[in-house]
Amino acid sequence: MKYALLKEIITELQTRIAGARISKIHQPEAEVLVLRLWNGTANLRLLVSVKSGQQRIHLSQREWLNPHQPPRFCQLLRSRLSRIDRVQLVNDDRVVRIDCHGPKGPCFLMVEMIGTIGNMILVDQHDIIIDGLKRDRGVDSGRLLLAGKAYSYPDKPKGPIDPAQGSVPLPENFTCWSDYLDQQGNDPAVVPTPQGIQLRLRQTIVRQQKKLNKRYHKISAELERQQQAQEDRIRGDLLLANLHLVKKGMEQLSVANIFSDRAETLDILLDTRLSPQQNAQSYFKKYKKAARGVDHSRRRHAETKAELQWLDELLYQLDDHPEPADLEAIYAELDDAGLLKGPDEHHKKRTRQASAPQELVSPSGIKVLRGRNNQQNDQLSGRQLKTGDLWFHANGCPGAHVVLKASTVAVPVTAEDISYAASIAAGYSKAQNDAKVEVMMATAESVSRPKGARPGLVTVKKYQTLIAAPLRP
Numbered sequence: 355m356k357y358a359l360l361k362e363i364i365t366e367l368q369t370r371i372a373g374a375r376i377s378k379i380h381q382p383e384a385e386v387l388v389l390r391l392w393n394g395t396a397n398l399r400l401l402v403s404v405k406s407g408q409q410r411i412h413l414s415q416r417e418w419l420n421p422h423q424p425p426r427f428c429q430l431l432r433s434r435l436s437r438i439d440r441v442q443l444v445n446d447d448r449v450v451r452i453d454c455h456g457p458k459g460p461c462f463l464m465v466e467m468i469g470t471i472g473n474m475i476l477v478d479q480h481d482i483i484i485d486g487l488k489r490d491r492g493v494d495s496g497r498l499l500l501a502g503k504a505y506s507y508p509d510k511p512k513g514p515i516d517p518a519q520g521s522v523p524l525p526e527n528f529t530c531w532s533d534y535l536d537q538q539g540n541d542p543a544v545v546p547t548p549q550g551i552q553l554r555l556r557q558t559i560v561r562q563q564k565k566l567n568k569r570y571h572k573i574s575a576e577l578e579r580q581q582q583a584q585e586d587r588i589r590g591d592l593l594l595a596n597l598h599l600v601k602k603g604m605e606q607l608s609v610a611n612i613f614s615d616r617a618e619t620l621d622i623l624l625d626t627r628l629s630p631q632q633n634a635q636s637y638f639k640k641y642k643k644a645a646r647g648v649d650h651s652r653r654r655h656a657e658t659k660a661e662l663q664w665l666d667e668l669l670y671q672l673d674d675h676p677e678p679a680d681l682e683a684i685y686a687e688l689d690d691a692g693l694l695k696g697p698d699e700h701h702k703k704r705t706r707q708a709s710a711p712q713e714l715v716s717p718s719g720i721k722v723l724r725g726r727n728n729q730q731n732d733q734l735s736g737r738q739l740k741t742g743d744l745w746f747h748a749n750g751c752p753g754a755h756v757v758l759k760a761s762t763v764a765v766p767v768t769a770e771d772i773s774y775a776a777s778i779a780a781g782y783s784k785a786q787n788d789a790k791v792e793v794m795m796a797t798a799e800s801v802s803r804p805k806g807a808r809p810g811l812v813t814v815k816k817y818q819t820l821i822a823a824p825l826r827p
Contacts, residue, residue, distance in 0.1 A: 355409050355467055357448055358522050363412050363531045364450060367441045370413065370532075371400060374438050376454075381428035382418035385472065385487065391438065401536075402465055404472025404487070411450055411465060413532035419551065419678050427474070427487045434461055434476060434484065445507045468508045477505045551681050552672060558693050559669050563662065570658045577651040583644030588613050589622045590637035593630065600630040663752075664728075664808035670752035670784050671727055683727040687809055711738075714778060714827060716771040721759040724778055728810030731755040732803065735812050739798045744772065746779035749792040749819060753783025755810070761798075777825035786824045793820045 355363075374393040381387055389400040401414040424432065433456075440453040450465040460479040466472055475486040483505050490499040497506055528534040588611070593600075596609045604624055611620040624633050668684055676684070688694050711730045714722040723738065725731035734755045739745055742761030747753055756779040760767045772795065780791035796817040803812050 355411075355448065359531075360411075360448055360450070360467070361443060362522050362524075363535065364441055364443050366531050367400075367411070367413070371398060371438050372440055374398065376435050376437060379424075379428055379431045379435065380418065380420045381425045382420050384425070386418075387428070387431070387474065388414075388418055389435075389438075402474070404465065404467060404474060406470045406472070409448075409467040409472050410535060411467075412535040413530075414536045415533075416536065416549075417678070419682065427485065430476065430485050431463070434458060435463070445510070447507070447510050449507060464505065466508055473499070475499060475505060481505045551685065552676070554694075555681070555684055555688060556669070556672055558688055559665050559672065562693055563665050563669075566658055566662050566665070570655070570662065573651055573655045573658060577648070577655055580644045580648045580651055583641050586637045586644070587641040589620065590634045590641065592620060593622055593634040593637065597630045600624070600633075660807065660811060664811055666784075667728060667752045667810050674782070677726070680727045683729045687728060691808075716758065716774045718763075718765055718768050718771050720763050720765070720767065720771055722775050722778060723757045723759065724782055725755045725810075728808075731810040735801055736803060739801060741798050743798050744775065745794075745796045745798065745801045745814075746775050747794050747814075748779055748783030748785055749794045751784040753779060753785070755779075755812075756782070772820070773822065774825070776820045776822035778827075780822040781824035781826040783824070786826065788824065790821050791824055793822045794818070795820055 371391055371393060374391040376389055377392055377397075378390040379387065380390070383403075383405070385403060385405040387402040389402070391398040391400055399414050399416075401410065401412060401416075403410045435454045435456045437455045438452060439455055439460075442451055442453075443449065444451045448467040450467070452463040452465065454461050454463060461484065462477050462479075462481075464473075464475045464477060466474070471488075473486060473488045473490075476484040478484055481504055483499060483501055483503050485501050486499045488499070490497060497508065499505075524531060525534055528537075591613070592609050592611065593607070595612075596607065599609065600607060603626055605626060607622045607624060608619050609622065611618050614620075622633075622637075624630075625636065628636065668687065671680060672684055685694070711734055712724040712726060714724065716722050723734055725734050731754065734757045735745065738759075739757055740759075740761045744758040744760055744767070746756040746758070756775055758767065758771060758775040760771075776793040776795065779793045780786065780788075783791065785791045794814060794817040796814050800816045801812050801814055
């Protein structure tokens with residue numbers, strides 16, 4: 355960020371966040387901080403990044419996915435900062451000093467955006483370092499940035515900081531610098547936003563669907579050819595039964611098909627180099643080879659179909675306004691399946707909040723649980739589905755698993771309760787925009803998860819079909 359532009363944004367920030375209370379501090383990336391502020395009239399997010407090539411400080415409207423456990427520097431700032439008093443540029447350089455106040459008195463957050471190596475250092479009112487984002491023993495930089503040592507400014511660059519004179523004009527169609535910089539930084543590569551993660555996951559799913567659809571059609575065609583091999587066995591049997599009709603040099607024999615219910619003639623091609631018995635054995639050999647492959651093809655056919663069903667479920671969940679915790683669950687599934695390539699921009703332990711199924715209440719006061727993602731669907735259809743409960747799912751399309759917890763109450767389940775749970779299953783499915791949706795209803799005993807199946811996939815042995823109007827409370 356150029357010095358002239360940094361001056362403009364700091365002037366703007368001073369008017370908007372001076373005196374603001376710090377409600378929460380997050381560190382979504384190793385060199386990125388997000389401070390949640392309340393300035394008396396609005397909730398604000400202050401983004402501070404010292405990443406190489408992405409150094410910036412401004413207010414932002416975006417959200418980030420945060421580690422389950424806050425990093426060391428983030429924990430320190432949470433314990434020391436409660437209010438921002440002032441924001442200013444210092445040392446005639448790209449160094450921002452955020453004057454703060456906290457439980458232990460005044461302190462300063464020094465944000466250095468110098469060169470390619472930025473840093474953030476927390477110092478007390480006597481300019482003694484409390485701790486830094488990056489600790490430096492001064493071997494290369496000549497600055498000792500360790501707790502308990504006096505803070506010193508980084509060396510200034512040679513020559514003028516910024517040859518531009520005067521103020522930098524704000525681009526058209528923007529009311530403030532923060533909005534402009536926020537839009538300019540709206541790149542998934544800058545920080546892992548939910549939108550950036552969602553786009554990457556969707557591209558991964560669609561790419562895998564195309565690959566599996568090609569495989570599925572190829573296996574289907576192969577299976578059809580293998581199943582047609584039954585005719586080779588019939589030709590071999592017919593040839594043995596009609597050996598007396600075969601004459602030397604014949605290339606084809608037409609005989610009545612005694613294995614067919616209809617009166618029909620079957621043509622049998624012959625290899626003139628082989629005897630009639632050898633021709634029959636050739637047909638039997640082709641039949642046995644195809645029969646051995648049928649089981650393998652059927653297994654691969656079923657596995658590919660289940661994989662496509664799993665991807666359809668993930669794509670539906672991804673497009674149905676997922677929360678950050680749901681994105682984490684989808685990311686973990688695709689990562690465990692080995693489908694995510696490249697750097698891990700969304701760590702497995704990253705989450706905003708504990709993920710739990712949505713709890714609703716039926717007309718009779720019975721608890722209704724709805725899974726938001728495959729992990730929760732597994733939880734509902736496995737551990738939480740007890741004898742007496744009823745399980746619901748939209749028939750033939752991706753959707754949430756819904757459980758009516760009838761086992762937990764003494765009152766009888768009414769038709770209104772069942773209709774309500776079915777409507778929830780219809781509403782949280784891919785068919786949510788239809789006027790009426792077919793919904794499966796099954797008892798706990800009829801629902802099971804196949805061994806080794808993908809998350810969210812179950813087998814339903816017996817179910818009733820209901821017609822429900824979609825409902826999303």
